[in-house]
Structures are given as C-alpha cells and as structure tokens.
Amino acid sequence: MQAMQPKKKVAFPRYAEYNCAVRYLVEQGLEATCVLQPALTRHTEEIGAKYSPDFVCTPFKTVLGSLIEALEAGADTLVMTHGLCRLGYYGELLEQILRDLGYSFEMVNLSQYSTGRKKDWLKAAQRINPKIKLPRAAAALLETFKMVDYLDEITARYYQNCGFDATGGEYARAYRQFLTALYRVRSRAEIENAYHEARQAFQRIPLDKPAHPLRVGIVGEFYTAMDAFSNLGTEQKLADMGVEVHRWMNVSHRFLHYSGEKNLNVRIKDLCTYEMGPTSTANIWCARDYAARGFDGLIHIKSANCTPEIDIMPVLQRIGSEYKVPTLCLTFDSQTSDVGLMTRLEAFYDMISQRRRKTF
Amino acid sequence: MNQAYLGIDVGSISTKGVILDDGNRLLASAYIWTEGDPIGAVKKLVSLLEKQFDKENYRIVATGTTGSARKLVGTIVGATIVKNEITAHAVGTITFYPGVRTILEIGGQDSKIILVENGVAVDYAMNTLCAAGTGAFLSSQAKRLGIEVEEIGGYALRSKHPTQIAARCTVFAESDLVHKIQMGHPREDIIAGVCNAVVANYLNNVGKGKNILSPVVFQGGVSKNAGVVAAFEKALGCKVTVDPNGHLMGAMGAAILARRSAGRKEFDFAIEEMTFYTREVSCGRCPNQCEIICVYCENKLIDAWGNRCERGAITA
Numbered sequence: 001m002q003a004m005q006p007k008k009k010v011a012f013p014r015y016a017e018y019n020c021a022v023r024y025l026v027e028q029g030l031e032a033t034c035v036l037q038p039a040l041t042r043h044t045e046e047i048g049a050k051y052s053p054d055f056v057c058t059p060f061k062t063v064l065g066s067l068i069e070a071l072e073a074g075a076d077t078l079v080m081t082h083g084l085c086r087l088g089y090y091g092e093l094l095e096q097i098l099r100d101l102g103y104s105f106e107m108v109n110l111s112q113y114s115t116g117r118k119k120d121w122l123k124a125a126q127r128i129n130p131k132i133k134l135p136r137a138a139a140a141l142l143e144t145f146k147m148v149d150y151l152d153e154i155t156a157r158y159y160q161n162c163g164f165d166a167t168g169g170e171y172a173r174a175y176r177q178f179l180t181a182l183y184r185v186r187s188r189a190e191i192e193n194a195y196h197e198a199r200q201a202f203q204r205i206p207l208d209k210p211a212h213p214l215r216v217g218i219v220g221e222f223y224t225a226m227d228a229f230s231n232l233g234t235e236q237k238l239a240d241m242g243v244e245v246h247r248w249m250n251v252s253h254r255f256l257h258y259s260g261e262k263n264l265n266v267r268i269k270d271l272c273t274y275e276m277g278p279t280s281t282a283n284i285w286c287a288r289d290y291a292a293r294g295f296d297g298l299i300h301i302k303s304a305n306c307t308p309e310i311d312i313m314p315v316l317q318r319i320g321s322e323y324k325v326p327t328l329c330l331t332f333d334s335q336t337s338d339v340g341l342m343t344r345l346e347a348f349y350d351m352i353s354q355r356r357r358k359t360f
Numbered sequence: 361m362n363q364a365y366l367g368i369d370v371g372s373i374s375t376k377g378v379i380l381d382d383g384n385r386l387l388a389s390a391y392i393w394t395e396g397d398p399i400g401a402v403k404k405l406v407s408l409l410e411k412q413f414d415k416e417n418y419r420i421v422a423t424g425t426t427g428s429a430r431k432l433v434g435t436i437v438g439a440t441i442v443k444n445e446i447t448a449h450a451v452g453t454i455t456f457y458p459g460v461r462t463i464l465e466i467g468g469q470d471s472k473i474i475l476v477e478n479g480v481a482v483d484y485a486m487n488t489l490c491a492a493g494t495g496a497f498l499s500s501q502a503k504r505l506g507i508e509v510e511e512i513g514g515y516a517l518r519s520k521h522p523t524q525i526a527a528r529c530t531v532f533a534e535s536d537l538v539h540k541i542q543m544g545h546p547r548e549d550i551i552a553g554v555c556n557a558v559v560a561n562y563l564n565n566v567g568k569g570k571n572i573l574s575p576v577v578f579q580g581g582v583s584k585n586a587g588v589v590a591a592f593e594k595a596l597g598c599k600v601t602v603d604p605n606g607h608l609m610g611a612m613g614a615a616i617l618a619r620r621s622a623g624r625k626e627f628d629f630a631i632e633e634m635t636f637y638t639r640e641v642s643c644g645r646c647p648n649q650c651e652i653i654c655v656y657c658e659n660k661l662i663d664a665w666g667n668r669c670e671r672g673a674i675t676a
Contacts, residue, residue, distance in 0.1 A: 043647035317568075324482070342444075343444045344444075347486075350444070351483075
C-alpha cells in the first residue's frame with residue numbers, strides 16, 4: 001500500500017478579499033490545505049514593521065506580518081507572488097527574514113516560475129502537490145478566475161452604491177454575507193449561488209440615490225489602493241459621505257481581462273512615452289478616462305516609497321488641471337493616522353460638493 | 361439682542377478663537393499657545409474672549425470648531441459644527457477676499473495650499489508624513505540662534521546676502537544650518553536663508569505641480585513672519601497679501617460656517633469652570649487594539665471615539 005503523503009498546509013499573504021480565491025484554488029484544485037491566517041490588523045503591521053527594513057514600502061511590512069501570522073497558525077508552505085516592480089524581489093527577502101527568525105517552512109516563490117512559459121507554472125503547482133491532477137486543477141483554476149471576476153464585480157457595485165443605502169445597513173450586510181460565502185464555497189455551483197444571491201440582494205435593497213451623485217475615481221498602487229485595511233478604508237469613508245466610489249484597478253481588470261501593456265500604452269502616448277511600472281500605464285489611462293467622463297474628483301492612493309506611483313503623480317496633476325478635476329494624492333505608511341486621513345477626505349468632499357453647487 | 365457666532369481653531373501649536381457678528385465683524389479674538397493641552401487652552405481662550413465680549417447686546421447662538429483638536433474641543437464647547445481646517449480656512453479667506461486665487465497656509469505642524477476659482481476651492485494639497493518647512497522648524501531654529509521666533513522677520517529683512525540652506529528635509533536643513541553658522545555666516549543671512557528654505561520646501565512639496573495664480577493670500581502663524589512673506593514674494597514674483605487677522609482665519613472660517621449651518625445652540629461661558637478630562641482605553645476585542653478616547657465632564661462620560669468597528673463603541 002502506498003504511504004499517504006500528508007497534505008501541505010499552504011498560506012498566502014492576506015490581500016484585500018482575494019484570499020477566498022487562493023483558498024479555493026489550493027483546496028479544490030491542488031488538493032492541499034489552505035491556512036487562512038487572521039485578517040490584517042495593527043498587530044500584523046507591527047510585527048511586520050519590526051522585522052522589515054525601514055524604507056521598504058508598506059505592503060512589504062504588512063505581507064511579512066501576515067506570513068508570520070500564517071506560520072503561527074500552522075502553515076508549513078508559504079506562497080509569495082511575483083511582481084513587476086520591487087515586489088518581484090520580495091519573495092526572496094521575505095524568505096530570508098523568516099528563516100533568520102528561525103521559522104522552518106517550504107517557500108514557493110512565484111518569481112522563480114514567472115518565466116512566461118506555462119510549463120513553469122505547473123512546476124510551481126507541483127511543489128504544492130507533486131501528484132497534481134491536471135484536469136481537476138485546470139477546472140479549479142478557471143473556477144477561481146470566475147470567482148475573482150464575481151468578487152471584483154460585486155465589490156465595485158458595493159462601493160458605488162453603499163453610500164446611498166436607504167435601509168441603514170442592509171447593503172453592507174449583503175456584501176459581508178457575500179464575502180463570507182466566498183470563503184466557504186467548494187464548488188462552481190456554490191460560487192454561482194453566492195454571486196446570484198448578492199446580486200439579487202443588491203437589486204432588492206432600496207437606494208436613496210440622486211440622479212447625478214458625486215463620483216470619485218480611485219487609482220493607485222496595486223496593494224494599498226485595493227486593500228481596505230492598508231488604506232484605512234478610504235473607499236468606505238468616501239462612500240459614507242454620499243459619494244459613488246469607482247475603482248477600476250483590481251485583479252480581474254489588471255490580469256484576467258487586461259488589454260495588454262502595449263495596447264493601453266498607445267492610448268496615453270500623448271502623456272507618456274514609455275511604460276513606467278506595473279500599474280502606471282493603467283492608472284494614467286484610467287485617471288484620464290474618469291476625468292473625461294466628468295468625474296467630480298480623483299484620488300491617488302499609494303504606500304510611502306512606492307517609486308512607480310510617485311512617477312505618475314506629475315501626469316495625474318496634468319490630467320487634473322487639463323480636465324479641471326480636483327486630484328488628491330494620499331500616501332499611506334504604517335503610522336498614518338485615521339484623523340489625518342479624515343481631515344483630507346472631508347475637505348475633499350466639501351470641495352467637490354461646493355464646486356458642484358456652483359457649476360450646476 | 362444681536363446674534364453672534366463663536367469660532368475656535370485648536371492647532372498643534374496655537375489655539376485661536378473669534379466671535380463674529382452677522383456682518384462678519386470681529387467682536388472678540390484671542391490667540392494663545394496650545395502647549396500640548398487643548399482642553400486647558402480652550403478654557404483659557406474662552407475666558408479671554410469673555411472679557412472682550414459685550415454680553416449686554418450680543419449672545420452666541422452657534423459655535424464652530426476646527427483644527428486638529430476640533431473633535432475634542434467640539435465636544436467640550438458643544439459645537440454646532442465641527443469642520444476640517446482646510447475647509448474652514450478656505451471659507452474664511454474667500455469671505456474676506458472674494459477674488460483670491462491661491463491661499464498659502466503654513467501653521468505649526470502642517471502646511472497647505474488651496475486653489476480657488478470663482479470663489480470656490482477647486483484643488484488643495486496638504487503636507488503628508490513630514491512637517492518640514494512649517495512653524496515648528498522656524499521656532500526650533502530661532503531657539504538655536506538664541507532669538508525669539510517673533511524676531512525672525514526683522515533679522516531676515518536686514519540681510520543682503522541670504523545664506524543658501526538645503527531645504528529638502530528639516531534634518532538636513534538643520535545640519536546644513538549648523539555648518540553655515542560655524543563657517544561664520546552672519547546671523548541675519550542665516551535667518552534669511554532659513555526663511556528662503558521654508559519657502560523652497562513649501563513650493564517643492566505641497567505647492568508641487570500647482571498653478572499658483574495671483575491674488576495670493578498667505579496665512580497661518582508663519583504668515584506673521586515678514587522674512588517668509590518677502591521670500592514668497594521673491595519666489596512667486598507677485599504680491600503676497602497677509603491679512604492682519606490672517607492667523608485667526610481658521611477660527612473665522614469656523615464661525616462663518618457656524619452661522620451658515622442650520623444648528624443653533626447658545627454657547628455657555630460656564631465651561632471655564634467645569635472640569636474636563638480624557639482617558640484613553642485600549643479596546644481588547646480584536647488585535648487592532650483601537651485606542652478609544654473617552655471624554656468626561658464633571659466625572660460624567662460625554663463622548664468617546666477612536667474605535668474602528670461597533671465592537672469598540674462606547675456611548676455616553
């Protein structure tokens with residue numbers, strides 16, 4: 001009889017709400033166990049910052065803290081993403097720091113497999129489960145993509161409408177229920193079910209929304225712009241003031257349905273000659289698209305020391321002045337206070353709503 | 361009986377208060393140091409205002425607070441409106457200077473720029489993560505040079521050849537400044553150099569990429585410094601207006617906002633006599649460990665804030 005190989009206990013850093021999709025892929029596709037560490041908290045950030053180089057960008061600190069929490073929760077295999085900026089080197093650095101701290105674990109650093117050849121992704125998957133069943137894994141991968149699609153679609157709808165909830169909380173409750181369901185799904189049918197329930201709930205809940213609400217577009221760095229903990233809930237805070245909050249940047253738009261760096265770059269050729277970074281082209285294109293569509297304001301979110309996003313700030317300033325759209329740049333660090341953020345967001349809201357009153 | 365409106369602006373370094381009438385005339389004003397004690401400063405401020413205030417003919421029907429301690433102070437004085445300092449400054453300045461296009465503001469710990477078009481703020485920026493080039497830097501350098509911060513302006517204007525001082529970062533500016541002192545640069549030139557450094561830092565940070573159009577109004581505590589005003593005029597190539605009450609503009613904005621908003625509640629000078637204190641509690645219900653501030657009046661909890669979710673909610 002063949003000896004049973006124990007299942008690997010796999011963990012991925014906490015990242016917005018995408019860990020539900022990671023869990024689905026690991027458990028349904030790779031037949032391993034996914035360790036879901038606690039959601040990001042100040043404690044995560046503190047332990048991460050303690051062992052990180054001081055001048056590294058904030059997501060590194062959060063990710064390190066989250067991986068430590070995963071190891072403490074019993075993970076034995078860590079997966080770290082590849083990346084198109086410094087992020088590409090983070091896997092190696094994280095591994096070294098964690099080993100120096102004395103943790104023992106297996107590291108699957110996707111940077112080593114992102115060669116462009118599909119065969120190499122398979123090798124990474126085989127590190128997690130050497131006896132991977134290809135048809136099953138392929139099917140689960142497609143289902144995971146579907147899940148990310150649904151998650152992004154519902155999240156976008158949530159932030160566009162939750163500020164106008166007429167029931168005082170039903171909308172937020174429906175969104176939370178949807179997220180909870182996604183962390184539990186085990187099949188395609190359950191994914192579809194969660195999605196349709198959320199859609200129906202959103203349709204059913206009465207909204208008190210004016211015909212032309214204030215619209216703010218959010219652009220920014222891939223981690224901080226999307227992760228509510230890292231940006232201190234900027235989207236929710238804005239929405240609660242009665243704003244329709246739009247954010248194009250998410251995993252499905254940037255990866256699953258991305259039109260390609262070159263195709264996007266030609267649309268902003270008049271603004272920048274070269275490709276500038278992992279999300280810079282998309283952010284510039286997106287900011288101008290929001291401006292051209294008559295949005296009331298743009299907010300740029302980045303972590304401190306994020307070079308690609310610092311580079312696009314002059315372009316955003318130009319878009320802001322050409323289209324006369326107020327543009328607010330926010331930088332988040334592990335010490336950024338909630339009070340300072342509220343001051344800036346309230347002032348931004350006062351400004352865009354006053355402008356509206358004078359122009360119409 | 362005429363109606364009056366109280367505006368209080370509690371900043372990191374100074375606490376400002378004004379009482380305005382319906383025509384925006386100043387009935388009383390005070391400017392004192394916060395000295396790390398916003399509650400004590402406000403009580404002192406209120407007693408100073410009370411002495412100037414004509415209680416026979418006016419009564420205060422609405423109160424606005426602004427500045428970094430706006431929430432705490434708003435709770436204590438029973439404010440009818442609590443507004444961020446950016447909006448308060450914009451509203452105050454636009455009321456007194458309807459044609460203004462650019463508002464420069466440098467306070468004790470923060471600096472901001474507000475661009476105005478047709479009497480409406482259309483863009484703003486505020487310093488983040490770094491307080492380089494604010495009033496705190498000026499006062500620490502004045503101390504180093506053994507002069508009062510109020511004297512800086514006079515010294516700076518006497519300088520013929522301002523010393524070049526690295527303006528990028530307060531820490532580097534300070535070491536550069538020490539170096540230049542030890543090299544033997546005259547004090548006037550060093551001080552003028554510091555004023556130029558503040559302006560260069562401001563224009564490179566908060567003013568970056570902003571189209572600064574005339575008329576320009578400069579306010580905040582640092583606007584009282586003639587050396588910095590001169591440095592701004594030179595750098596921008598246009599006249600920079602400083603209102604005699606520019607240091608009170610945030611408080612005036614708060615008073616004007618209180619008048620315009622619907623809330624009405626008579627202000628009671630009795631708060632001078634009451635004891636207020638705050639306590640910080642750490643919510644232990646999740647690892648976020650939110651720091652919740654509880655405000656007490658005469659040993660009774662009147663408000664609490666700082667929690668990120670309902671689990672940490674404390675109600676009076």
